[in-house]
Amino acid sequence: MMNKADIAVIGTGPAGVSAAITAVQRGKSVLLFGSAQLSAKISRAEKISNYPGLPDVPGTELAAAFKKHLRSAEINITEDKITNIYDMGGKFALQGASSEMYEAAALIIAVGVVPSKPYPGEKELLGMGVSYCATCDAMLHKGRAVAVIADSPDEENEVKFLAEVCERVWYFPLYKDKPSFAAENIKVLDDIPTQIRQKSLSERTLVTNKGEYDVSCVFILRRAIAADTLLPQLKTDNGHITVNRFMKTNVKGCFACGDITGRPYQYIKAAGEGNIAALSAVEFLDAK
Amino acid sequence: MINKIENSDLTAAKAANLAIIDFSAQWCGPCKMLAPIFDELSEELEGKAEFFGADVDQNPDAAREFGVMSIPNIVLLKNGELVNRQVGFVPKEILKTMIEEFTD
Ligand SMILES: Cc1cc2nc3c(=O)[nH]c(=O)nc-3n(C[C@H](O)[C@H](O)[C@H](O)COP(=O)(O)OP(=O)(O)OC[C@H]3O[C@@H](n4cnc5c(N)ncnc54)[C@H](O)[C@@H]3O)c2cc1C
Numbered sequence: 001m002m003n004k005a006d007i008a009v010i011g012t013g014p015a016g017v018s019a020a021i022t023a024v025q026r027g028k029s030v031l032l033f034g035s036a037q038l039s040a041k042i043s044r045a046e047k048i049s050n051y052p053g054l055p056d057v058p059g060t061e062l063a064a065a066f067k068k069h070l071r072s073a074e075i076n077i078t079e080d081k082i083t084n085i086y087d088m089g090g091k092f093a094l095q096g097a098s099s100e101m102y103e104a105a106a107l108i109i110a111v112g113v114v115p116s117k118p119y120p121g122e123k124e125l126l127g128m129g130v131s132y133c134a135t136c137d138a139m140l141h142k143g144r145a146v147a148v149i150a151d152s153p154d155e156e157n158e159v160k161f162l163a164e165v166c167e168r169v170w171y172f173p174l175y176k177d178k179p180s181f182a183a184e185n186i187k188v189l190d191d192i193p194t195q196i197r198q199k200s201l202s203e204r205t206l207v208t209n210k211g212e213y214d215v216s217c218v219f220i221l222r223r224a225i226a227a228d229t230l231l232p233q234l235k236t237d238n239g240h241i242t243v244n245r246f247m248k249t250n251v252k253g254c255f256a257c258g259d260i261t262g263r264p265y266q267y268i269k270a271a272g273e274g275n276i277a278a279l280s281a282v283e284f285l286d287a288k
Numbered sequence: 289m290i291n292k293i294e295n296s297d298l299t300a301a302k303a304a305n306l307a308i309i310d311f312s313a314q315w316c317g318p319c320k321m322l323a324p325i326f327d328e329l330s331e332e333l334e335g336k337a338e339f340f341g342a343d344v345d346q347n348p349d350a351a352r353e354f355g356v357m358s359i360p361n362i363v364l365l366k367n368g369e370l371v372n373r374q375v376g377f378v379p380k381e382i383l384k385t386m387i388e389e390f391t392d
Binding site: 088099100128140 | 313315316317318344345348352356357375377379381
């Protein structure tokens with residue numbers, strides 16, 4: 001069940017892809033986490049005019065070229081969202097939304113940036129009736145009412161899963177094209193959540209622009225998880241991970257690259273930093 | 289040694305001077321990582337604290353009583369009163385320090 005590698009790379013944007021390629025080329029084993037379709041930010045760009053060697057390349061073509069490069073380097077993508085990272089002193093343990101655990105001696109964080117602010121109460125109640133992982137925590141709310149807030153249709157399977165375990169699911173999709181479900185205990189709402197409050201040891205109140213919902217747990221399923229929630233010891237500044245020229249963070253053996261380290265937000269900057277992060281991680285491992 | 293809690297019976301844990309309860313489940317990945325650490329600490333801190341293990345599927349009432357909403361979930365009881373809690377996996381040294389803060 002435990003999957004191990006020398007280096008875990010989180011994120012399949014240009015930063016993570018570049019880091020994985022360099023790390024493997026330097027003889028290290030790599031676990032690359034993210035969507036097999038790669039970062040949506042690559043394919044969504046209409047055309048990219050400043051990527052050397054590929055003038056005016058459409059984003060979809062750049063994504064296809066990245067995928068081809070990964071295949072030829074024999075790098076597989078592990079399609080799992082990392083929800084927690086634990087520094088075990090000398091190695092890192094990573095927990096996926098699938099509830100699978102992974103282990104690596106070095107870590108490269110290339111998760112990009114998605115502007116999202118935590119709801120008031122979210123951080124304080126995390127693990128105490130606010131959860132980022134349906135698979136991990138559903139069973140603790142068996143037979144009770146829960147709320148789910150999600151920013152992409154990818155999470156709809158989690159909603160169905162929760163409905164099998166819980167008595168009622170209030171679903172708050174934050175995207176267009178609201179879904180409908182066959183299960184009668186799922187109610188899809190178009191309210192805008194604003195705040196989460198502790199009601200009692202066993203109940204939370206989700207406040208929206210239209211009303212209040214008392215539930216056992218509020219599941220918040222976002223594409224991005226804040227860096228300092230992933231790994232609380234990480235030094236960040238305004239949502240960006242603080243790194244030096246070698247992409248080193250303040251946590252030993254942990255490196256970061258791409259948009260998550262700060263502006264400018266550019267493909268080539270992300271790919272370049274991915275290269276540096278991988279070389280630094282290789283140097284770190286070889287010095288051990 | 290770890291005392292297994294059954295039928296949500298918390299009598300022994302509440303009667304202890306200092307009780308450490310590990311709420312976990314078979315299907316929980318991080319719980320499996322924590323188990324050997326909890327085992328080791330129960331040996332190292334023998335006589336200073338009593339260690340208990342509670343499977344949340346078999347002890348739903350106990351889990352509810354302590355508001356266990358995510359696992360692993362380690363609860364520290366001093367003379368039956370909840371004094372501290374750790375949600376999620378923790379490295380051994382940090383957990384040890386957390387417990388030692390309440391030993392006599
Ligand atoms: C519409 C648009 C057009 C753009 N045009 C240009 C341009 O012309 N030229 C240019 O240089 N730049 C452009 N950019 C900026 C560019 O997209 C970014 O700078 C670049 O994608 C950053 O790459 P990255 O690898 O750091 O992060 P991202 O591309 O954001 O990739 C991060 C990936 O990590 C995944 N991830 C996040 N958290 C986790 C987790 N916990 N577990 C697993 N996976 C996770 C995300 O889902 C995502 O797929 C454009 C951006 C947009 C939105």
